[in-house]
Amino acid sequence: MRSVAAGVLEILRSAGVEVAFGLPGVHNLAFWGPDAGAVPIVGVRHEQAAGFAADGYARVSGRPGAALVTTGPGAANALAAFGEAAASGSPVVLVASEVATRWRGGGRHRPVLHSSRDQAGMFAPLAKQTFTAEDPSGALEAVAAGLGVAMSPPRGPVYVGIPTDVVSAAAPAGRPEPRVADAPAPDPAAVGELAELVEGSASVVIWAGGGVVQAGAEDVLRRVAELLDAPVVTTFAGRGALPAGHRCAVDAPAHEPEVTRLLAGADLVVVAGSDLAGMDTANFSLPLGRRTAMINCDAAAVDRGYRSELTVVADIGATLEALAARLAGRGPAPGAGRCPAAAVTAAVRDRLASTPLEAEGLRLAEAVGDSVPPDGVVVADMAVAGYWVGGYSRFRRSRCLVYPVGWGTLGFALPAALGAARSGRPTLAVCGDGGLAMAVGELATAVQERLGLVVVVVDDGGYGMLRFDQARSGAAASGVDLVGPDWVALAGAYGVGAERVGPGSDLPGAISRALERAGGCCSPQLVVLDARLRPPRTTSPRWNDPVEPGPDA
Numbered sequence: 001m002r003s004v005a006a007g008v009l010e011i012l013r014s015a016g017v018e019v020a021f022g023l024p025g026v027h028n029l030a031f032w033g034p035d036a037g038a039v040p041i042v043g044v045r046h047e048q049a050a051g052f053a054a055d056g057y058a059r060v061s062g063r064p065g066a067a068l069v070t071t072g073p074g075a076a077n078a079l080a081a082f083g084e085a086a087a088s089g090s091p092v093v094l095v096a097s098e099v100a101t102r103w104r105g106g107g108r109h110r111p112v113l114h115s116s117r118d119q120a121g122m123f124a125p126l127a128k129q130t131f132t133a134e135d136p137s138g139a140l141e142a143v144a145a146g147l148g149v150a151m152s153p154p155r156g157p158v159y160v161g162i163p164t165d166v167v168s169a170a171a172p173a174g175r176p177e178p179r180v181a182d183a184p185a186p187d188p189a190a191v192g193e194l195a196e197l198v199e200g201s202a203s204v205v206i207w208a209g210g211g212v213v214q215a216g217a218e219d220v221l222r223r224v225a226e227l228l229d230a231p232v233v234t235t236f237a238g239r240g241a242l243p244a245g246h247r248c249a250v251d252a253p254a255h256e257p258e259v260t261r262l263l264a265g266a267d268l269v270v271v272a273g274s275d276l277a278g279m280d281t282a283n284f285s286l287p288l289g290r291r292t293a294m295i296n297c298d299a300a301a302v303d304r305g306y307r308s309e310l311t312v313v314a315d316i317g318a319t320l321e322a323l324a325a326r327l328a329g330r331g332p333a334p335g336a337g338r339c340p341a342a343a344v345t346a347a348v349r350d351r352l353a354s355t356p357l358e359a360e361g362l363r364l365a366e367a368v369g370d371s372v373p374p375d376g377v378v379v380a381d382m383a384v385a386g387y388w389v390g391g392y393s394r395f396r397r398s399r400c401l402v403y404p405v406g407w408g409t410l411g412f413a414l415p416a417a418l419g420a421a422r423s424g425r426p427t428l429a430v431c432g433d434g435g436l437a438m439a440v441g442e443l444a445t446a447v448q449e450r451l452g453l454v455v456v457v458v459d460d461g462g463y464g465m466l467r468f469d470q471a472r473s474g475a476a477a478s479g480v481d482l483v484g485p486d487w488v489a490l491a492g493a494y495g496v497g498a499e500r501v502g503p504g505s506d507l508p509g510a511i512s513r514a515l516e517r518a519g520g521c522c523s524p525q526l527v528v529l530d531a532r533l534r535p536p537r538t539t540s541p542r543w544n545d546p547v548e549p550g551p552d553a
Contacts, residue, residue, distance in 0.1 A: 051081025211273020
C-alpha cells in the first residue's frame with residue numbers, strides 16, 4: 001500500500017523539494033514509514049526548528065521549504081517560525097496532521113489527544129492560504145495546490161492540515177501537479193512612462209529589495225544600474241543582489257547618514273521589489289528623493305507610507321528588462337562615470353572603523369563576510385552580532401544572507417542554518433548567547449545529519465540589545481543578564497568542535513579554521529567570541545543618533 005504520507009512526499013519531490021524538516025509524532029508517523037522515502041526528512045529537536053529550517057532552505061535554494069509537524073502542540077510550536085516565513089515572503093509549506101475524521105463529525109471536535117477546535121485557524125492570519133483535507137484525494141490535491149500558491153508571486157507560506165487517519169490511509173493512484181502562476185506582464189505604456197521618468201531625472205538611485213531576488217532579476221538589475229550609472233541601495237532581503245565591490249553597489253544600510261543623504265538628494269528613487277518595510281526605512285521616516293517610482297509584482301506591497309509618482313504592478317524582472325531595452329539606445333547617462341556608490345560606501349566604513357564604539361562590530365561583520373567563501377551562506381540571528389552581520393558584511397551574490405528581520409524571531413539562526421547547510425552550501429550561523437540557548441538542541445541535529453556548518457556565538461552574558469535599551473533610558477539592568485553554559489564544554493558534549501576567542505584576537509582566522517574543519521569532516525563547529533558589542537545604527541534605538549566624530553575630529 002502506498003500511503004498518503006508517501007504521496008505527499010512524492011508531490012514535494014516533484015516540486016523540487018530535495019529535503020524536508022520535521023519531528024515525528026504518533027499522529028504523523030506515516031511520514032517516516034517504509035514507503036515514504038521520496039524525500040529525506042531531517043529530524044529536528046523542536047517543531048519551531050522545523051519551520052525555521054524549511055525557511056532557511058527556501059531562502060537559500062529558491063525552492064519550496066517543507067516542514068512536517070504533528071497535531072496540536074506540535075503544530076502550535078511551529079507557529080512562530082511560520083510567522084517569520086510570512087513576514088519575509090518565504091515559500092514554506094507546513095504540513096500538519098489534524099484530529100482524525102471520526103472525531104470531527106457534525107462540526108465539533110471531541111476531546112481526544114492533541115485536539116484543537118480550529119488548528120488551521122491558528123495559521124490563517126499569517127498564511128498566504130490554508131488548506132484542510134478530509135480524504136486521501138483531497139490531501140494530495142491540497143499539498144499540490146499549496147505548493148503552487150506558496151511559489152506563485154508574491155511568495156509566502158501555506159498551511160496544509162491532514163487528519164491523522166488520512167495521513168496513514170491508502171493514497172489514490174496518480175499525482176496532482178502544483179500549478180505556479182506567473183506574475184503579470186508589464187504594461188508597455190507603464191514601462192514607457194517609467195523610462196520617461198528615469199530619462200527626465202537628473203539623478204537616479206535604485207532601491208532594490210527581496211522581490212528582485214525572488215524574481216531572479218539580479219542580472220537585469222545590474223544592467224539597468226550600469227546603463228543609468230545609478231547607485232543601488234539594497235534592503236536586508238536584497239543584500240547581494242548587486243555584488244559587493246560593484247561600482248554601483250552601495251554596500252551599507254540606508255540608515256547610515258551618508259546613505260540617507262544619497263537617497264534624500266536623488267531626483268528619482270526607483271524602488272524595485274521592496275515593500276519599504278519599517279525596519280528598512282526606520283519606520284517609514286527615511287526620505288526617498290524628490291520623486292519615487294515603484295515596481296512590484298504585489299499590488300498590496302506598494303504605496304504603503306510613501307507616495308509614488310508611478311507604480312508598475314508587474315513581474316519585476318520583465319519590467320526591468322523592458323526598461324533596460326528602452327535605455328540601451330539612449331547614449332551615456334548624465335554624469336556617466338561618476339557613480340557615487342563606492343565613495344558613499346567608503347565614507348560609511350571609514351567613519352565606523354575610526355569610531356571606537358562602532359569599530360568592533362564592523363570588524364565582526366567584515367570577519368564574517370571575508371571568511372565565508374563566495375558561494376557560502378550567512379544566517380544571522382536577531383542579536384547585536386546578527387545586526388552587524390546582516391547590515392554590514394559583504395556579500396558577493398544574492399541568497400547569501402538569511403536574516404529574520406521580517407518578524408524578528410530570536411533563536412532563528414541555528415535552526416535556519418540547518419536548512420541552508422542541507423542545501424549543500426557552506427554555512428555560517430551568527431548569534432548571541434541568548435538566541436543560541438533557545439535552539440541549542442539543534443546542535444545534535446547538525447551532528448546527526450553530518451552538516452558542515454559553523455556557529456559563531458557572541459557571548460555577552462545576556463540579551464545585549466535589551467541591556468543597551470535599558471542603559472540608554474537610564475534604567476538599571478533587569479531581566480537581561482543570563483546564566484549561560486561553558487559553550488566550549490557544551491559543544492564537546494554534543495561532539496561539536498569548538499574554539500573560544502576574545503576581543504582583538506584573530507577572529508577571521510578562527511572562522512576560517514572552523515569552516516575548513518566543518519567542510520573537511522562534515523562536522524559542525526562552534527566559535528565563541530567573548531564581546532559586548534554596541535548595536536549598529538540599523539537598530540531602532542539608534543535610528544536618530546547623531547553622527548559621532550572619530551578620534552581625530
